[in-house]
Amino acid sequence: MKVVEFICMTCGKTIKKDEMGRRTRCPYCGGKIILKKRPKIVKTVKAI
Secondary structure (H helix, E strand, C coil): CCCCEEEECCCCCEEEHHHHCCCCCCCCCCCCCEEECCCCCCCCCCCC
């Protein structure tokens, strides 16, 4: 099972899904703006 992580835009901390529970606020600072952490995948597209 993958661990889903979020980043708080207010304090910059990484938050795991199980730390948040059902809330949509940062458990550290109470910030409301939280982004889902995405893996950095580089895609190459073949030009026609």
